[in-house]
Structure formats: structure tokens, C-alpha cells
Amino acid sequence: MGIETALYDEPAWYDLLHESGTKEEASLVLDLFRLHGNGGKEVLEPACGTGRLLKFFQARGFRVTGYDINERALAFARKRNRHARLIKSGMTRFCEPESFDLAFNLIGTFRHLMSDADALRHLALTARSLRPGGIYIVQFDLSDYDGQQDDEETWDAREGKRAIDHVMISIAPERKKRLEKILHFLTLKEAGKSKVLKSAYDLRSYDLPQWEALVARSPFKIIDAMIHPELGPGVRDGVFVLRAKR
Ligand SMILES: C[S@@+](CC[C@H](N)C(=O)[O-])C[C@H]1O[C@@H](n2cnc3c(N)ncnc32)[C@H](O)[C@@H]1O
Known part of the structure; x- marks a missing residue:
């Protein structure tokens, strides 16, 4: 992995x-x-x-x-x-x-x-x-800067022998900084093997x-x-x- x-x-x-x-x-x-x-x-x-x-x-x-x-x-x-x-x-x-x-x-x-x-x-x-x-x-x-909280979303997808599990974490932005940090953790499964793929980046809010x-x-x-x-x-x-x- x-x-x-x-x-x-x-x-x-x-x-x-x-x-x-x-x-x-x-x-x-x-x-x-x-x-x-x-x-x-x-x-x-x-x-x-x-x-x-x-x-x-x-x-x-x-x-x-x-x-x-x-x-x-x-x-x-x-x-x-x-x-x-x-x-x-x-x-x-x-x-x-x-x-x-x-x-x-x-x-x-x-x-x-x-x-x-x-x-x-x-x-x-x-x-x-x-x-x-x-x-x-x-x-x-x-x-909505007053109400937004850190969040975690999960979803998965499958096609034939391929499957992917996805967790996305977003860190709530501040009104002044306007940076929302996004983290993705993906588990990729194919032909009996799996690997974890990780992405992290900022988005402007x-x-x-x-x-x-x-x-x-x-x-x-x-x-x-x-x-x-x-x-x-x-x-x-x-x-x-x-x-x-x-
Ligand atoms: C969330 S994906 C969306 C891809 C596609 N529009 C879709 O809806 O599936 C974001 C895409 O933006 C591209 N990207 C990020 N910054 C960019 C920029 N400054 N100019 C052009 N492409 C950019 C990435 O390489 C990536 O393919």
C-alpha cells in the first residue's frame, strides 16, 4: 500500500x-x-x-x-x-x-x-x-462564516473489479483569510490490491x-x-x- x-x-x-x-x-x-x-x-x-x-x-x-x-x-x-x-x-x-x-x-x-x-x-x-x-x-x-463548521463527507464508487472509498474533510474558512483546507483520503482497490491516495489543497471561500x-x-x-x-x-x-x- x-x-x-x-x-x-x-x-x-x-x-x-x-x-x-x-x-x-x-x-x-x-x-x-x-x-x-x-x-x-x-x-x-x-x-x-x-x-x-x-x-x-x-x-x-x-x-x-x-x-x-x-x-x-x-x-x-x-x-x-x-x-x-x-x-x-x-x-x-x-x-x-x-x-x-x-x-x-x-x-x-x-x-x-x-x-x-x-x-x-x-x-x-x-x-x-x-x-x-x-x-x-x-x-x-x-x-456562511458564522455557521460553517469543519465537515467530513464520505462516498464510494464501484465499477467491475475496481472500487474506491473516499473521505473528504473540509476545514471551515475564516471570513478574513478565505482559505478552506480540503483533504481527500481515497482507498483504491483493484485486482486484490489497494493503495491510499491523499490530496490536500486550499480553496478560496x-x-x-x-x-x-x-x-x-x-x-x-x-x-x-x-x-x-x-x-x-x-x-x-x-x-x-x-x-x-x-
Ligand atoms: C475539481 S477538478 C474539476 C474537473 C472538471 N471540471 C470536472 O468537473 O470534473 C479541478 C480541475 O481544475 C484544474 N485546475 C486547477 N487550477 C487550475 C488553473 N489555474 N487553471 C486550469 N486548470 C486548473 C485541475 O487540474 C483539475 O483538473
């Missing part, structure tokens, strides 16, 4: 872990695009990882582009999504002016941007990459006023929002549809 360090470096296991939520997550994006979008066919996923969500859009006739900084995730995505454009790039660098109708960024990935400057740069580049009427859908957990203030300083405005009741103590799921102010 070995100890490894990055969940993002294990794309096949990452995908298995997220498989049960993929259809529901992608369907929500598609529904929101049908409601608020411009009817176009060009989709962009910043920080696309394994491309699991892009695959859903490709199967429904969209042309898809994704970018990520992780080579291993991209290699996995390229093998699986042969007709997708998959590019090595970062959220503070990628821009293809007026090229996409829909962009999306789910499961808290936006919170990998660790400063206002980086988040604003990313929003500006993404706004510039959208065609007129294009939308950017962003989903992440919103913090947002409460609703912090997020609204950020968007107000960007080229986007929020045109729709769905904020779900508490997921855990002091945490709510926020889904936001952004369109450029122009």
Missing part, C-alpha cells in the same frame, strides 16, 4: 469517483443553457480535468473545447474524447475571443483561483471568449456578498442564481448564470 499525493493525477479514479453525479450536473447546465443561452453549439469548459462533462455535451451534438493545467487529466480526456479540442492552459491565461456560446465551471473549480486579481482576470478572459448572448455557468459551495461583489467588478452580471438549502453546517450550493454586461 503506497501513499500518493494528487487526486487530479489519477484521472481514471477521479472519473469513477465523480461518475454518479456527472449526468445530473451536465443536465443542469444544458437546461440552463436552453433557458438563458443563445442557441449556439460551441462549448468551453475551463479546467475541464478528465473531460467527463464535455463528453455529455459532445454526445448531444455540441462542439467542445476544454483546457486544464494537468497533463495527465488532459491525456486521459484526449484518449476518450477524440473529437474534443483539449488544450493545456490555465484559468488566468486562456482566451479565444468571441468563440464560445456556453462556458461552465462546476464543483467548486472556480475556487482554485486564489486571489481577487486571478478570479477577475479569469472572468475577463472568459467574457472575452464568449460570443454575444453567451453565458458562463459557475457552481460552487457558498460559505466566498459568501454570497463576496461573490456578488467580485462579479460586479467583472465584465459579467448574474442573470440567474439557484442557491440550495444547507448542504452541511453553514454551506449552501450556489449555481450562477453569468452573461457579459455589454
Whole structure:
């Protein structure tokens, strides 16, 4: 049994872990695009990882582009999504002016941007990459600094002879520091062997006023929002549809 360090470096296991939520997550994006979008066919996923969500859009006739900084995730995505454009790039660098109708960024990935400057740069580049009427859908957990507590979540997934057990611990952020520490412990089991994989990283936290203030300083405005009741103590799921102010 070995100890490894990055969940993002294990794309096949990452995908298995997220498989049960993929259809529901992608369907929500598609529904929101049908409601608020411009009817176009060009989709962009910043920080696309394994491309699991892009695959859903490709199967429904969209042309898809994704970018990520992780080579291993991209290699996995390229093998699986042969007709997708998959590019090595970062959220503070990628821009293809007026090229996409829909962009999306789910499961808290936006919170990998660790400063206002980086988040604003990313929003500006993404706004510039959208065609007129294009939308950017962003989903992440919103913090409530007065109520949020450290939390532990467990889930597992299985496929044939492969199985994964997952424990995720989040350390509640402080309003001023805005750092939520995330720890993942994964037990990967295959062909009678198992190994433990450990990931630790910080995510930037947002409460609703912090997020609204950020968007107000960007080229986007929020045109729709769905904020779900508490997921855990002091945490709510926020889904936001952004369109450029122009
Ligand atoms: C939680 S995963 C999400 C992957 C994919 N979007 C999904 O929903 O399955 C976060 C991804 O963000 C990527 N990432 C983190 N920081 C990034 C950055 N600054 N620019 C581009 N990709 C980044 C990681 O490599 C990882 O693949």
C-alpha cells in the first residue's frame, strides 16, 4: 500500500469517483443553457480535468473545447474524447475571443483561483471568449462564516473489479483569510490490491456578498442564481448564470 499525493493525477479514479453525479450536473447546465443561452453549439469548459462533462455535451451534438493545467487529466480526456479540442492552459491565461456560446465551471473549480486579481482576470478572459448572448455557468459551495463548521463527507464508487472509498474533510474558512483546507483520503482497490491516495489543497471561500461583489467588478452580471438549502453546517450550493454586461 503506497501513499500518493494528487487526486487530479489519477484521472481514471477521479472519473469513477465523480461518475454518479456527472449526468445530473451536465443536465443542469444544458437546461440552463436552453433557458438563458443563445442557441449556439460551441462549448468551453475551463479546467475541464478528465473531460467527463464535455463528453455529455459532445454526445448531444455540441462542439467542445476544454483546457486544464494537468497533463495527465488532459491525456486521459484526449484518449476518450477524440473529437474534443483539449488544450493545456490555465484559468488566468486562456482566451479565444468571441468563440464560445456556453462556458461552465462546476464543483467548486472556480475556487482554485486564489486571489481577487486571478478570479477577475479569469472572468475577463472568459467574457472575452464568449460570443454575444453567451453565458458562463459557475457552481460552487457558498460559505456562511458564522455557521460553517469543519465537515467530513464520505462516498464510494464501484465499477467491475475496481472500487474506491473516499473521505473528504473540509476545514471551515475564516471570513478574513478565505482559505478552506480540503483533504481527500481515497482507498483504491483493484485486482486484490489497494493503495491510499491523499490530496490536500486550499480553496478560496466566498459568501454570497463576496461573490456578488467580485462579479460586479467583472465584465459579467448574474442573470440567474439557484442557491440550495444547507448542504452541511453553514454551506449552501450556489449555481450562477453569468452573461457579459455589454
Ligand atoms: C475539481 S477538478 C474539476 C474537473 C472538471 N471540471 C470536472 O468537473 O470534473 C479541478 C480541475 O481544475 C484544474 N485546475 C486547477 N487550477 C487550475 C488553473 N489555474 N487553471 C486550469 N486548470 C486548473 C485541475 O487540474 C483539475 O483538473
